[in-house]
Structures are given as structure tokens and as C-alpha cells.
Amino acid sequence: MSSKRFSAATALLALALVGSVLTGCAASGNRVAGSDDAGPPVAGGTLRFAVLDAPANLDPHSGSSYPESLITSNITDKLTYQNPETGAIEPWLAQSWDINPELTEFTFRLRGDVTFTDGTKFTADSVKENFDLLGFGDKALGIVPVTAYWVGYTSTTVLDPTTVKVVFNRPNAGFLQALSLYFSGIVGHSTLQLTKEQRALAQNLVTTGPFVVAEHVYQQKTVLKKRPGYNWAPASRKHNGEAYLDAVEISVIPEAAVRTGALRAGQVDAILDVNNTDEAPLKAEGYRIVPQLIPGRDISFDLKTDLFPTDDRAVREAVKLGWNRDALTKTVLTSSYKVSSSVISSRVPGHVDFSAELKQDQARAEQILESAGWKKGGDGIRVDAQGRRLELALLGINNLVNNKPAYELIQQDLRKIGIDLKLNVLPIPDYTAAATQQKRWNIQVANQSRADVAVLEQVYSPQYTNSSKLAPENPLYQQAIDKLSAVSRTLDPGKRAEAAEAAQRFLLVDQVLTVPVYNPAQVTAASPRVHNVGYEAQSRNVFYDTWIEPR
Structure with missing residues (x-):
């Protein structure tokens, strides 16, 4: 029986054909490799970012509002990555995969160098634990299955420490793309043992992403801090290794005019949900206006x-x-x-x-x-x-x-x-x-x-x-x-x-x-000091490649 095969090597070859691979030598001081419209990125600094709504539930598997998924998109990694520019599904925590012709069996070969924020290793058992909860839920813990994406889910079988097979009882052509979405972020064993209410709390989140939640005050702010040692970003990102920013401070400012005023006053460095009437004036004043249609x-x-x-x-x-x-x-x-x-x-x-x-x-x-x-x-x-x-x-x-x-x-x-x-x-x-x-x-x-x-x-x-x-x-x-x-x-x-x-x-x-x-679109307005303002494929802001010029 034939199968469809996608490997990391294939992904890299494709990227080499469609665009140049970003390379460079580490520069002196806090300059790092990479490129931007203003020159090499600068490591360090805190990005102050204002949003309209307050994130309440920080559980990556169930936090569904935009501000919640914005947080979880920056603290978790997924098995697959959807390139926001091309729409292609690329390797991430999964290095490659096979699909049977009926689109009911998906076999993933995983990276072996990934760790969670509590120091434990990411393995095939991690995938099975996450997928079984996503596919079946757990009544005792108050966890409901993510039925819209996991309908027909039958099992995940651990074949060896870095290989799993996922089986459905019906074709699931959208499964690889679903694995790239915010709710598919992989979380650690200790988090998966908790009730729905406990999993929503910042202090209980164990993840593998480039940032961790350092502070969360509901309806006020959420602070993300760079995770030291992170080194497993998708190949098509603008760089690899740790995030450039030391921290991202996300403040809740419900009123659009007040958000714009905070940006102009230098109280924040960037804002989301820009009022329509503010787009043109802010651009004329030199601020970056970065929109992305939501697919x-x-x-x-x-x-x-x-x-x-x-x-x-x-x-x-x-x-x-x-x-x-x-x-x-x-x-x-x-x-x-x-x-x-x-x-x-x-x-x-x-x-x-x-x-x-x-x-x-x-x-x-x-x-x-x-x-x-x-x-x-x-x-x-x-x-x-x-x-x-x-x-x-x-x-x-x-x-x-x-x-x-x-x-x-x-x-x-x-x-x-x-x-x-x-x-x-x-x-x-x-x-x-x-x-x-x-x-x-x-x-x-x-x-x-x-x-x-x-x-x-x-x-x-x-x-x-x-x-x-x-x-x-x-x-x-x-x-x-x-x-x-x-x-x-x-x-x-x-x-x-x-x-x-x-x-x-x-x-x-x-x-x-x-x-x-x-x-709809997400529209970010940012100070000229802020570079590589970006989104993932579903138009959540991601800060991994973002950097900010020192004052």
C-alpha cells in the first residue's frame, strides 16, 4: 500500500528553491544573525504590547478567544507548522510523517532534542497523552474533547520513543493543518493531570515554546519571558535559537482611542485592534501598520x-x-x-x-x-x-x-x-x-x-x-x-x-x-523601533522573531 511521505529534508529543499536561506555570522555585542529592514536584529529588551480583550483561560487546549490563543501561540509548539506566507504544512516537533491512502492513519517521526519548561523530555508518550485528551476528553478532569477537529479519533499508539501512529475511523484530510493550530500546542505531563480549572492557571502551564508566562493578572496584563535554551523552531522562521526579546508585556486596554493614545505617548510599543480611523494617521506619523487577513x-x-x-x-x-x-x-x-x-x-x-x-x-x-x-x-x-x-x-x-x-x-x-x-x-x-x-x-x-x-x-x-x-x-x-x-x-x-x-x-x-x-484582519500598529512584527498562519501575533531597538 502506498503512502504519502513528507520529510524535513524535503521541506528544506523546497525552501531553498523558493527563497534564500537566512544565514549569517554572529555579530559583536547584542547583535544577532538575521536580517530586517533596519539591519541585523538586536537581542534583548521588553516589548510592551496592548490588546483589546483580556485573556482569562490560558490552557492551550481550551483557551479559544483571540487574546487567549495569542498567549498560547507564543508558549507552545505544535507537531506541524503552517507557513503563514505559503500555506504549506512544514515540520516542527514532528520531523516527518507518513499518511495512508485512506487518510485515516498518520505516522509521525518526532524530534528527540525537545524539552518542556520543567526539564522533562518531549517524547512519543507526550504526544499520546496530549492527543488522547484532545480526542477523548476526560470527564473526571472536566476536559471535553475537541470534537470539531478530532471527530473519528480512534487511538494514538507509541511505536518507539520518537514515533507515534494516530488513527481515525474516517478520512481526515485536514488533520495535518489542524495540528498546526493554537489548540494543538503540546503541554507537559504534569499539566495534563490537572482539572480544567487548574489548567487555566498560568503557574500550572508546562510547555515547550520560546516563551513562558511569568506573570498573569486578569484584565490587566500578562508577561511572557524568553525561555533560555530554546532551539527547535520551524526551519522557515527568520532565525533559530532563543527569541530575540527578553520579555513581552501584554496590557489590556479596551478602548481603541486609549490604546492609540498609549502608543503615541510611548507608554506601549505596539497595539493590536487598531481603530479604522487611526490607521492612516498613525502610518503618516511613522508608525508601522502591519495587517494580516484572518483565514x-x-x-x-x-x-x-x-x-x-x-x-x-x-x-x-x-x-x-x-x-x-x-x-x-x-x-x-x-x-x-x-x-x-x-x-x-x-x-x-x-x-x-x-x-x-x-x-x-x-x-x-x-x-x-x-x-x-x-x-x-x-x-x-x-x-x-x-x-x-x-x-x-x-x-x-x-x-x-x-x-x-x-x-x-x-x-x-x-x-x-x-x-x-x-x-x-x-x-x-x-x-x-x-x-x-x-x-x-x-x-x-x-x-x-x-x-x-x-x-x-x-x-x-x-x-x-x-x-x-x-x-x-x-x-x-x-x-x-x-x-x-x-x-x-x-x-x-x-x-x-x-x-x-x-x-x-x-x-x-x-x-x-x-x-x-x-x-476580518488583525491590524498591529507599532513604533518604528519595533521590527519583525509577525503573525502565525491563523493571524495570531507571534513574538519569536520580533525585536526592538534599544532606546
């Missing part, structure tokens, strides 16, 4: 099929056609963002441009509603034959600067065609609590960062998240399973592209289960 599912209106009136396809179609994407681009978004052309970002391999099908057509939207029996009432809002108003309750998060103004623009446009969109745009903790009231919301808005087309199955399949709430008795239930699972059944580029196109068409055109709005 995965765009900010999208997921329409519930189990609730009135979004159980009516005509209503879903009218929501898709009833608002102006050009106006969104001109009045809300900056050049750091893109209006959606599909449910997945253009940065996801397999993206298909559905701009024509998403283009505003209010006349058609009104015709569709009229034909479905929705008549305008005295206040301009439509009602059905039973006198029920065409009112939609939307639940969204205010963690991105464009969200609320984008939803308000759509709200105004939809009102013109007789749809009353009620907005509830809340901070993350309030959103999380409100999301438990599933029967309250016709539309739930979120994005899911993952640079693989398998994100569609993860989010929309009735077997997993089922964001459209397709019930088993709904004729679309099995159709959705079949259409969306096809993206996980092959790694053949042509066949996977066909499956990706069919899945997007099913969601956007055939059944209108979601209405994409815009492709």
Missing part, C-alpha cells in the same frame, strides 16, 4: 433554520441580497480588510469567488419576499399571512473594530426592504453567556480562523458545530453532511478543489445557510 470562515451571518422566520429560505435569500457590499467597503472597511466574496477567506486554499451571487439586488430581494407572502406593514416592516413581523434577532461580538458599524450598515439596508434586524453586539463574556440561549437568536455572527477548507465541515456540518441548526428531519440535514464531508475525504488538489467549490455553493447559493460579510 478561515469570514465574519458571517449564520442563519438558524430551526427558528421563525429564518426557517424560510426566502427570508435567508433576502438577507443575502438586501445590503450593499460596496458601501461597506467605502464607509466601514480600510484597505487592511476585504469584503467577503465567499464564506471562507481568499487566504484559504479552495476559496471560490461568489461575488456575483452575493451582489446587492434589493429589487429582487423584495420580489422574493412578496412571492413568499411577506407584505409590508404600516411601519414598513413586512408581516406574513398570520401577521407576524419579519424581525430577526442577531447576536454578535464587539471584539473587532468593524463589527458593530458593519452590522449597523446592514441593518439600515435591510430595513429598506422590510426586514427589522435587531442587533445585540456584546463583549466576549456576555456573548458567550447569551449564545447559550439558542432559541433567542435567528442570526449568530462569528468567524472561525483556520487556513484549511475543512473549516466548512467543522462549522456547518450537522455532525459538528451545525451553525445553521439543521434538524435530522430537515431534508437538508443529510445533504449538508455529504456536501461538507467531501472536503475531508481527499488530499488530491483537483478533487479537493471540486469539493470545496460544491460546499461553498451549497452554503451560499443553493440553500443560503450563511451570509458572509467581511474578511
Whole structure:
């Protein structure tokens, strides 16, 4: 039986073909090898970095908000690395791997020189412990499995100290990419023995990454310190060895204007979640503006099929056609963002441009509603034959600067065609609590960062998240399973592209289960002293290559 083989040697050869390998001699003083637009990097210093939201749960396996995954992305390593520039899956803690033709068995050969922060060695047993908890969970510890990524997980078998075999009972074409994500960070044995609540605490984190959490004060700051002796970064990073920075101090400043003011006053060196109106002025003042589109599912209106009136396809179609994407681009978004052309970002391999099908057509939207029996009432809002108003309750998060103004623009446009969109745009903790009231919301808005087309199955399949709430008795239930699972059944580029196109068409055109709005981005503004501001493939800030000029 043939297998697909990817080795570290192959990765290095590919890198040599597409770009120069970064080399250099160590310089005197605190200058180190490498390159940047301002010359060789400088080792040392503390980067003061301000964010909008406070990280609460620091467990790499379950901390899911952006600020939480930003922390865990800097303190953990993964078996695989997704190159943020090329999208290629490259070796990291796994040096190479084999995949069986059915995409159900993955055999990994691991590095033998990696240690955890408590001094213990990273081995095949470490991988089995982590994967069994991710795949099965542990009720006694309060750990739930990461089902969206690990569905069908059967076992991890230790073949020798540096080799493991992972088995699924169904094809999993997205598995290698899933192993590069923030939740797949490897943690140590002592951490894995703890309860869910204990694992969320900074002092209990044992990891292998280039930084460690030195201090964590909820809603105030988190301090990361360089780990001495770190020497196992992916080959395509800008350098190897220890991080350049001595420390990163991440402060929580919820107000965008206050974050910008802190940057201008020199109280912080860089900020995330830059207000749209601040991008151009800061750039003109000499600050670095570094954006990266977030790959995965765009900010999208997921329409519930189990609730009135979004159980009516005509209503879903009218929501898709009833608002102006050009106006969104001109009045809300900056050049750091893109209006959606599909449910997945253009940065996801397999993206298909559905701009024509998403283009505003209010006349058609009104015709569709009229034909479905929705008549305008005295206040301009439509009602059905039973006198029920065409009112939609939307639940969204205010963690991105464009969200609320984008939803308000759509709200105004939809009102013109007789749809009353009620907005509830809340901070993350309030959103999380409100999301438990599933029967309250016709539309739930979120994005899911993952640079693989398998994100569609993860989010929309009735077997997993089922964001459209397709019930088993709904004729679309099995159709959705079949259409969306096809993206996980092959790694053949042509066949996977066909499956990706069919899945997007099913969601956007055939059944209108979601209405994409815009492709979000992370936007960092930094002092000119800060260099190599970067992101990993899912657009979390990573500080391993970042350096700062001495004052």
C-alpha cells in the first residue's frame, strides 16, 4: 500500500528553491544573525504590547478567544507548522510523517532534542497523552474533547520513543493543518493531570515554546519571558535559537482611542485592534501598520433554520441580497480588510469567488419576499399571512473594530426592504453567556480562523458545530453532511478543489445557510523601533522573531 511521505529534508529543499536561506555570522555585542529592514536584529529588551480583550483561560487546549490563543501561540509548539506566507504544512516537533491512502492513519517521526519548561523530555508518550485528551476528553478532569477537529479519533499508539501512529475511523484530510493550530500546542505531563480549572492557571502551564508566562493578572496584563535554551523552531522562521526579546508585556486596554493614545505617548510599543480611523494617521506619523487577513470562515451571518422566520429560505435569500457590499467597503472597511466574496477567506486554499451571487439586488430581494407572502406593514416592516413581523434577532461580538458599524450598515439596508434586524453586539463574556440561549437568536455572527477548507465541515456540518441548526428531519440535514464531508475525504488538489467549490455553493447559493460579510484582519500598529512584527498562519501575533531597538 502506498503512502504519502513528507520529510524535513524535503521541506528544506523546497525552501531553498523558493527563497534564500537566512544565514549569517554572529555579530559583536547584542547583535544577532538575521536580517530586517533596519539591519541585523538586536537581542534583548521588553516589548510592551496592548490588546483589546483580556485573556482569562490560558490552557492551550481550551483557551479559544483571540487574546487567549495569542498567549498560547507564543508558549507552545505544535507537531506541524503552517507557513503563514505559503500555506504549506512544514515540520516542527514532528520531523516527518507518513499518511495512508485512506487518510485515516498518520505516522509521525518526532524530534528527540525537545524539552518542556520543567526539564522533562518531549517524547512519543507526550504526544499520546496530549492527543488522547484532545480526542477523548476526560470527564473526571472536566476536559471535553475537541470534537470539531478530532471527530473519528480512534487511538494514538507509541511505536518507539520518537514515533507515534494516530488513527481515525474516517478520512481526515485536514488533520495535518489542524495540528498546526493554537489548540494543538503540546503541554507537559504534569499539566495534563490537572482539572480544567487548574489548567487555566498560568503557574500550572508546562510547555515547550520560546516563551513562558511569568506573570498573569486578569484584565490587566500578562508577561511572557524568553525561555533560555530554546532551539527547535520551524526551519522557515527568520532565525533559530532563543527569541530575540527578553520579555513581552501584554496590557489590556479596551478602548481603541486609549490604546492609540498609549502608543503615541510611548507608554506601549505596539497595539493590536487598531481603530479604522487611526490607521492612516498613525502610518503618516511613522508608525508601522502591519495587517494580516484572518483565514478561515469570514465574519458571517449564520442563519438558524430551526427558528421563525429564518426557517424560510426566502427570508435567508433576502438577507443575502438586501445590503450593499460596496458601501461597506467605502464607509466601514480600510484597505487592511476585504469584503467577503465567499464564506471562507481568499487566504484559504479552495476559496471560490461568489461575488456575483452575493451582489446587492434589493429589487429582487423584495420580489422574493412578496412571492413568499411577506407584505409590508404600516411601519414598513413586512408581516406574513398570520401577521407576524419579519424581525430577526442577531447576536454578535464587539471584539473587532468593524463589527458593530458593519452590522449597523446592514441593518439600515435591510430595513429598506422590510426586514427589522435587531442587533445585540456584546463583549466576549456576555456573548458567550447569551449564545447559550439558542432559541433567542435567528442570526449568530462569528468567524472561525483556520487556513484549511475543512473549516466548512467543522462549522456547518450537522455532525459538528451545525451553525445553521439543521434538524435530522430537515431534508437538508443529510445533504449538508455529504456536501461538507467531501472536503475531508481527499488530499488530491483537483478533487479537493471540486469539493470545496460544491460546499461553498451549497452554503451560499443553493440553500443560503450563511451570509458572509467581511474578511476580518488583525491590524498591529507599532513604533518604528519595533521590527519583525509577525503573525502565525491563523493571524495570531507571534513574538519569536520580533525585536526592538534599544532606546
